[in-house]
Each structure stands twice: as structure tokens, then as C-alpha cells.
């Protein structure tokens with residue numbers, strides 16, 4: 390652990406501000422740590438301005454420099470394939486139609502809204518579903534823009550659940566985080582507030598700041614959705630970040646994305662789920678990779694996703710099996726996918742396939 394940064398004192402290494410100040414942003418900076426492949430070198434040059442690079446020293450330290458296919462490396466270091474004609478020709482910048490009338494707001498399901506409050510992230514993940522916002526520069530919504538979203542939510546009493554995402558919403562100043570929470574909590578019909586944040590994975594030091602934890606605790610109930618994709622991302626520091634959140638009553642759920650070459654393998658996903666349960670994170674979703682412009686090279690088949698889910702059943706508690714889902718094009722919402730467990734059906738008599746592959750007949754009748 391702490392590869393490349395052995396001489397950095399603990400007080401810096403454990404500081405979120407230090408991690409952000411020392412993000413690796415250029416080819417020359419990165420070359421000082423890792424021998425890059427020609428594909429990566431050209432990738433960093435050709436994605437500049439379009440899909441920029443930023444990697445925290447912490448996340449970089451998880452990379453095995455001798456493995457060109459290291460799963461953290463594939464998520465963090467640009468490759469020329471992102472701007473390859475074939476990849477660019479497929480997919481759309483905003484495949485899920487998130488952009489609407491009010492900047493930063495998507496209202497798709499009646500009961501919940503999505504707020505995208507900043508374009509800033511500690512690390513720019515190469516597979517990001519909001520890759521379109523990378524080139525907008527690092528900026529958060531202004532108070533006026535936030536107020537406009539708050540007004541909308543106020544006028545829509547059916548909204549019970551507000552999902553705050555980005556960019557990384559918890560990268561914003563404490564003042565702005567508290568402002569959003571305070572304004573949302575003034576709205577009686579808003580029951581749940583959720584943050585979508587990858588900071589437990591990319592810069593877990595963020596959660597070593599008690600001022601942030603105090604704010605999050607004060608505006609309960611708050612839930613956190615995070616984004617571990619590979620077992621090697623579960624470290625002592627990320628486990629400690631999660632533990633600090635759990636101790637102040639914030640449940641942490643995981644939303645992984647199925648990525649070719651990174652985690653499209655049954656044993657890898659099984660190990661990820663086992664490690665997540667050990668740190669008390671519930672694997673909530675496994676998303677099929679969306680057709681996002683500049684990221685379609687990470688897509689694999691739905692059969693692969695189903696194979697992984699099928700493999701898990703019988704090998705780990707149901708708590709550890711995420712809902713595998715695709716997001717429909719045109720902003721039509723998420724659809725859960727399950728391997729086929731019903732082989733056939735006649736009325737209320739079913740032929741089921743068990744976890745071990747046995748075919749079992751079972752008549753399920755109502756008792757009047």
C-alpha cells in the first residue's frame with residue numbers, strides 16, 4: 390500500500406485536501422510514477438480538453454505498475470480507444486436524456502429527482518456515464534441555480550427522494566453542501582436525501598473530516614450510494630471511510646458498473662460482493678454499461694451480466710447479490726434483469742430451476 394508515495398507524511402496522506410491538491414493531471418506527472426503504454430500516452434494527449442485526466446495519489450497507489458490491464462489503471466488512465474472513430478461513432482453524450490429544462494435537474498420517476506450539482510470529481514473515471522460534463526471545466530451550481538431546483542421540488546409534492554450527484558457532490562465546500570441540505574430539509578415532502586459519491590473509493594480521506602460528518606448527521610435521514618467496481622478498491626482506508634459513515638447512521642449502498650476487462654468476470658464480482666458485505670456495504674445495483682460517447686469500449690453483453698448474477702446465487706447470501714439493471718434509452722428508466730428461474734408454467738404449477746440447476750415442480754396456490 391502507499392506505492393509511489395512512501396515519503397509522504399501521514400498527516401498529508403490522510404488529508405483530503407492534500408489528495409486533491411496533488412492530483413495527477415498531466416502526462417509528465419503520470420510518467421514519473423508509471424511506465425505508460427503507447428496507447429495510454431497517446432490517449433492522454435488526445436483526450437486532453439475533451440475527457441481530461443485527474444487521479445488522486447491514493448487511487449494511483451492502488452495500481453500495479455507492472456500490469457497494463459490493472460483494473461484501477463483501466464478506470465483511471467485515458468487510452469486512445471476513447472477517441473477512436475469506432476467508439477466515438479457509437480453512443481451519445483447524454484444517452485439517458487438527463488439534460489432538461491432546469492440545469493442540474495432530472496425528474497424521471499414521479500417520486501424522486503436527480504440533482505447534478507457539480508462537474509468536479511477527484512478522479513475522472515474513464516467509463517463515466519456523465520463523461521459529457523468533463524469538458525465543461527470544474528464548476529458547481531451557483532446558489533441561484535440551486536434555488537431554482539429547490540423551488541421546483543417545493544412545487545412538486547410527489548417528490549419524496551432527492552438524489553444528489555455530479556461530478557462528486559461531496560467534493561463541494563462544506564458551506565455549499567450544508568446549504569443544499571438545509572434548503573431541502575425545509576421542504577416537508579422530501580423524506581430521503583441520497584448522495585451519489587465515489588469518494589469512499591477515490592479519496593476516502595474525505596470522510597476523516599468531522600465537520601463533514603457532523604453536517605451529514607444533522608440532516609438525517611441521508612443515504613450514500615457509492616461505486617466500488619473491483620475488490621482491490623476495498624482497502625483499509627476505504628473501509629474506514631465507510632465505517633465512519635455507518636457510525637453516524639448513514640447506510641452505504643454500492644452501485645457497480647459492469648466493465649469489460651475490469652470486472653466482467655463471475656469470480657471477481659463474487660469477491661467484490663463478499664468484500665463489500667464484510668465492510669457492511671450492500672451491493673445494490675450492477676448496471677450494464679450505458680452507451681455513452683467515449684466509453685462504449687467498456688461494454689460487454691447482457692449474457693455476461695446474467696452469467697455473473699446466476700453464478701452468485703448459492704455462493705453468497707442474497708444480501709450480496711445486486712440487482713442487475715439496464716438503463717433504457719431515451720430516459721425511460723431502469724429495468725432489472727434476472728437469469729431465467731421459471732422454466733415453464735401451467736396455471737399455478739411452475740417448473741423452477743434451482744440454484745444448483747435442478748428442475749423442481751412446485752404448485753403455488755392461494756389458501757382461501
Ligand SMILES: *Cc1c(COP(=O)(O)O)cnc(C)c1O
Pocket residue numbers: 495496497498501502503552723
Ligand atoms: C437512477 C435514477 C434515479 C434513482 O433510481 P433508484 O432505482 O431509486 O436508485 C432517479 N432518477 C434518475 C434520473 C435516475 O437515473
